[in-house]
Amino acid sequence: MTRSTLLTSVASLAIILASLQLAAIPARASGQTITATVLLASNGGGVARREWNASNGAINGVNGYVITLLPGEVGTYFTLNLAPSNAGAGAPSIAFYTDMANGITCSTLDGAPGAAGVVCGDHAIVYTNAGANLTFTYQSGGTPPPPPAFVASKFAFTAPIALPFPAGQTAGNVGEPSIDVDPANGNIYVTSPTGIPCGASTDECVVFWRSTDGGTSFVQPAPGAFLHPLGGGDDDVIHDGASNVFIDDLRSLLDTGVYRSVDRGNTWTSTDTGPCSDRPWLSWGGPNAPTGPATIYETQNSGACVPGALFQFWRSIDDGLTFLPVSVVGANDLHALGYTLDATAQGGVEAKGAVDVVSGAIYIAWATQAIEDTTNATTRILVVSRSADGGASWTSHLAYAGPLGTSIQNLFPVITVDHGGTVYAAYSTQLTGQNMGVYLVKSTDHGATWSAAQRVNPADQTAVFPAITSGDKGRVDLIWIGTSGANVSDPSNQWNIFFGQSRNADSGAPRWSNGQISTQVMHRGDICNRGLNCNIFGGNRDLADFISVTIDVDGNANAVWTDDASQSPKAIMFSKQIGGPTTGKLPPKS
Numbered sequence: 001m002t003r004s005t006l007l008t009s010v011a012s013l014a015i016i017l018a019s020l021q022l023a024a025i026p027a028r029a030s031g032q033t034i035t036a037t038v039l040l041a042s043n044g045g046g047v048a049r050r051e052w053n054a055s056n057g058a059i060n061g062v063n064g065y066v067i068t069l070l071p072g073e074v075g076t077y078f079t080l081n082l083a084p085s086n087a088g089a090g091a092p093s094i095a096f097y098t099d100m101a102n103g104i105t106c107s108t109l110d111g112a113p114g115a116a117g118v119v120c121g122d123h124a125i126v127y128t129n130a131g132a133n134l135t136f137t138y139q140s141g142g143t144p145p146p147p148p149a150f151v152a153s154k155f156a157f158t159a160p161i162a163l164p165f166p167a168g169q170t171a172g173n174v175g176e177p178s179i180d181v182d183p184a185n186g187n188i189y190v191t192s193p194t195g196i197p198c199g200a201s202t203d204e205c206v207v208f209w210r211s212t213d214g215g216t217s218f219v220q221p222a223p224g225a226f227l228h229p230l231g232g233g234d235d236d237v238i239h240d241g242a243s244n245v246f247i248d249d250l251r252s253l254l255d256t257g258v259y260r261s262v263d264r265g266n267t268w269t270s271t272d273t274g275p276c277s278d279r280p281w282l283s284w285g286g287p288n289a290p291t292g293p294a295t296i297y298e299t300q301n302s303g304a305c306v307p308g309a310l311f312q313f314w315r316s317i318d319d320g321l322t323f324l325p326v327s328v329v330g331a332n333d334l335h336a337l338g339y340t341l342d343a344t345a346q347g348g349v350e351a352k353g354a355v356d357v358v359s360g361a362i363y364i365a366w367a368t369q370a371i372e373d374t375t376n377a378t379t380r381i382l383v384v385s386r387s388a389d390g391g392a393s394w395t396s397h398l399a400y401a402g403p404l405g406t407s408i409q410n411l412f413p414v415i416t417v418d419h420g421g422t423v424y425a426a427y428s429t430q431l432t433g434q435n436m437g438v439y440l441v442k443s444t445d446h447g448a449t450w451s452a453a454q455r456v457n458p459a460d461q462t463a464v465f466p467a468i469t470s471g472d473k474g475r476v477d478l479i480w481i482g483t484s485g486a487n488v489s490d491p492s493n494q495w496n497i498f499f500g501q502s503r504n505a506d507s508g509a510p511r512w513s514n515g516q517i518s519t520q521v522m523h524r525g526d527i528c529n530r531g532l533n534c535n536i537f538g539g540n541r542d543l544a545d546f547i548s549v550t551i552d553v554d555g556n557a558n559a560v561w562t563d564d565a566s567q568s569p570k571a572i573m574f575s576k577q578i579g580g581p582t583t584g585k586l587p588p589k590s
Contacts, residue, residue, distance in 0.1 A: 031141020045125030064127035077142030090131020153515020156579030175544030198232030205231030420473030471583025555582030
């Protein structure tokens with residue numbers, strides 16, 4: 001192409017884009033109506049965002065159409081439809097941004113003509129995942145539907161609070177919060193990653209909050225301590241028996257850093273575990289760990305890095321100063337159960353390890369798609385592996401096998417061990433003719449055999465992202481994200497945080513008492529629960545992949561989650577149980 005031809009093409013494109021921008025006409029005072037065209041398909045709004053930023057708004061409508069939101073329309077109801085004049089192919093998607101420079105979204109609705117929701121942020125990008133020359137109409141300024149009624153219960157929780165950021169510090173793409181409470185001093189620790197690679201921005205790689213007053217207030221005691229050019233992927237937080245605090249940080253799938261603090265989070269040192277990792281979790285080995293009370297465990301989803309492995313197990317016996325690989329669990333463990341790993345599916349997902357502090361054994365739950373050897377049928381299975389020797393060897397048992405067409409890799413399965421030694425694993429799945437729900441299985445014989453699955457959330461509620469904790473014998477707490485909508489992908493869904501407790505979960509007929517924690521809708525629209533596949537195939541992953549719960553010294557539940565509906569920009573929320581039955585005081589007898 002000659003230089004003159006190139007200039008002519010650019011000029012022609014500028015004329016087309018200018019004509020598209022002229023199609024934007026103001027509507028009501030509190031909103032606007034825009035009819036415009038997206039020329040090309042793109043994987044989300046990122047390409048259009050970068051084009052628009054680099055050209056100072058001159059390039060618009062190619063890989064997506066950028067809408068500058070009016071202050072008065074934020075909080076109003078919008079609709080997004082194919083325009084009557086549409087002659088192209090595809091379905092419109094929309095992403096709302098609170099930070100166009102760094103790509104921080106507050107809401108996303110993918111590929112749904114007729115999508116509707118609440119406006120947030122200061123910009124929106126309309127795009128199509130597949131198709132071309134798609135003409136859409138966006139209209140805002142409507143009245144949002146009323147929130148669903150609060151589900152009262154015998155439990156009481158503090159009003160949720162957004163964890164703070166110091167003046168001038170940006171939040172980044174927070175999500176996937178982890179929580180830990182040290183019963184020795186009552187300190188509450190919360191972490192959240194901000195997105196890979198955090199070195200490309202000024203955000204913390206890991207945001208670390210601490211409360212020393214029982215959750216009334218939180219501070220960031222060590223800003224700047226977790227900066228790494230490749231960090232910000234996944235994290236987790238724990239304490240040990242000496243009240244030292246540990247945080248891991250996934251560094252762009254290349255390795256995992258483990259940070260250690262001996263002064264309750266004021267100062268930190270770090271070390272690296274192995275290369276090529278994903279979704280690292282930390283666990284303290286407990287006072288009766290086979291390798292001593294200074295044992296810290298780390299699990300990593302390393303299937304892509306270690307042939308035949310679904311997860312890799314690392315261990316420190318010097319209180320987190322150094323880590324060494326100990327073992328892997330994977331294809332051979334499946335063969336022993338009569339299954340073969342389905343090579344056509346995404347590998348597996350593993351839960352954070354749960355330690356029986358009385359016996360010192362550690363349990364890990366993991367889900368994958370496998371082929372049953374005797375029937376050649378493809379199914380989704382939940383396996384629980386147990387180690388009584390500090391992770392050197394594992395015994396695996398099938399905890400649940402889902403029917404054909406169902407999935408339990410809805411990020412993530414969770415596992416806990418009560419003080420009586422009963423093991424509980426929970427997961428979300430959708431059975432035929434039912435809403436997606438949270439289910440629990442249990443083992444009273446150290447994971448050798450497992451009960452039938454029990455649905456915990458109501459049948460008329462859709463539920464995802466379970467988180468679990470336990471205390472005294474038979475006492476279990478679960479939280480999850482729930483909506484009255486029948487489909488997890490419904491763009492009109494309004495989601496809240498719910499709580500369930502059983503005080504006889506180890507019995508043959510457990511009873512559950514359920515209620516609600518969040519007092520405002522914490523997410524609107526669909527929730528994609530396929531992890532990084534959401535970025536490939538579409539879906540709303542603004543909440544990332546999980547929420548968290550733990551108990552304090554009095555057995556009260558402490559919960560954290562991401563809120564992108566009542567908070568703008570999105571925030572990590574905290575709430576603590578202050579009334580109703582508890583799971584019992586900590587620590588247990590050992």
